Amino acid sequence: MSTTPAAGTEAPQVSGHQLAYDVFINEPPPQDGVLPNGEPKRFSPMASTLIYGSRDAVLTDAPMTVDQARALGDWVAAKDRNLTDIFVTHGHGDHWFAAGLLAERFGARVVATDGTIAQMHGAVASRPLLWDKVYDGIPPSPVTAVAVPDNGFTLEGHDLVIVEVGHTDSDDTSVLHVPDLDLVVAGDAIYNGVHMYLGQSVTVGGFGTWRAAIDKVEALEPRHIVAGHQNHPLDDDAARQIAETRQYLDDAEELLRTETTAVAFFNAKIKRYPHHLGRYVLWAGTRGLYDVREHPDGDVAQILLRSWL
Numbered sequence: 001m002s003t004t005p006a007a008g009t010e011a012p013q014v015s016g017h018q019l020a021y022d023v024f025i026n027e028p029p030p031q032d033g034v035l036p037n038g039e040p041k042r043f044s045p046m047a048s049t050l051i052y053g054s055r056d057a058v059l060t061d062a063p064m065t066v067d068q069a070r071a072l073g074d075w076v077a078a079k080d081r082n083l084t085d086i087f088v089t090h091g092h093g094d095h096w097f098a099a100g101l102l103a104e105r106f107g108a109r110v111v112a113t114d115g116t117i118a119q120m121h122g123a124v125a126s127r128p129l130l131w132d133k134v135y136d137g138i139p140p141s142p143v144t145a146v147a148v149p150d151n152g153f154t155l156e157g158h159d160l161v162i163v164e165v166g167h168t169d170s171d172d173t174s175v176l177h178v179p180d181l182d183l184v185v186a187g188d189a190i191y192n193g194v195h196m197y198l199g200q201s202v203t204v205g206g207f208g209t210w211r212a213a214i215d216k217v218e219a220l221e222p223r224h225i226v227a228g229h230q231n232h233p234l235d236d237d238a239a240r241q242i243a244e245t246r247q248y249l250d251d252a253e254e255l256l257r258t259e260t261t262a263v264a265f266f267n268a269k270i271k272r273y274p275h276h277l278g279r280y281v282l283w284a285g286t287r288g289l290y291d292v293r294e295h296p297d298g299d300v301a302q303i304l305l306r307s308w309l
């Protein structure tokens with residue numbers, strides 16, 4: 001668990017009580033199998049952010065399994081706030097498959113953009129082909145999310161602004177901007193000390209859309225960013241994370257030119273990022289990139305699904 005202190009003392013007083021935020025990081029669920037270097041496959045830690053006032057709270061991103069939802073839910077319950085909304089940044093199942101459990105436990109609404117809601121339906125369709133083959137204990141995941149008018153809602157009178165940033169590690173992703181906290185909760189647009197999922201870049205011809213999304217986050221001028229996947233000891237400094245996310249893409253582009261096989265790319269990334277977590281995500285993305293390259297006439301969606309298995 002991380003207890004990133006809220007930026008309450010730095011946030012401008014707007015009206016009534018100030019907001020604060022705190023982050024809970026779920027450990028990745030257990031799984032079978034090994035990576036090319038022989039180490040066990042391990043997903044990334046998953047971060048959920050609670051933004052709260054004196055009475056109410058909003059949670060951004062839910063985890064995937066029943067056990068993770070229980071751990072996060074107990075942490076939320078201990079905050080003793082009324083959870084009004086659960087915002088989902090994008091459609092990947094590791095950010096919302098357990099949202100329904102938490103929504104039920106707290107009587108909260110699930111919120112996402114129309115684009116993300118469409119992606120959530122796609123994630124449900126791919127569940128039996130991917131997620132349920134890899135992990136036990138994923139609860140039923142009906143899509144109950146609703147869009148909100150003008151992509152905005154409020155928490156005790158403070159604006160929470162949903163900003164659509166397009167394709168990052170998947171299509172139709174978004175971030176939550178909390179101006180009164182100088183905070184962006186970034187989902188998978190920004191990563192923090194964790195390997196980025198690069199596989200789906202093949203569907204948009206590279207990392208250009210992701211770079212544009214990073215620019216959009218930067219234009220919000222946050223001081224703090226909570227990345228959807230992060231390594232516990234790292235801080236939430238926005239400038240550092242933006243620079244490091246760009247650098248990771250720069251390195252990937254370079255290694256895609258110089259490394260001729262997936263294993264060589266994987267090993268080169270680990271050498272450059274020895275402390276990054278989530279090497280299973282690195283491997284799945286790398287396999288996808290190289291399998292698509294080696295099978296230009298193949299079914300890209302099938303190749304990307306297989307890369308996780």
Ligand SMILES: [Zn+2]
Pocket residue numbers: 092094095188228229
């Ligand atoms: Zn993710």
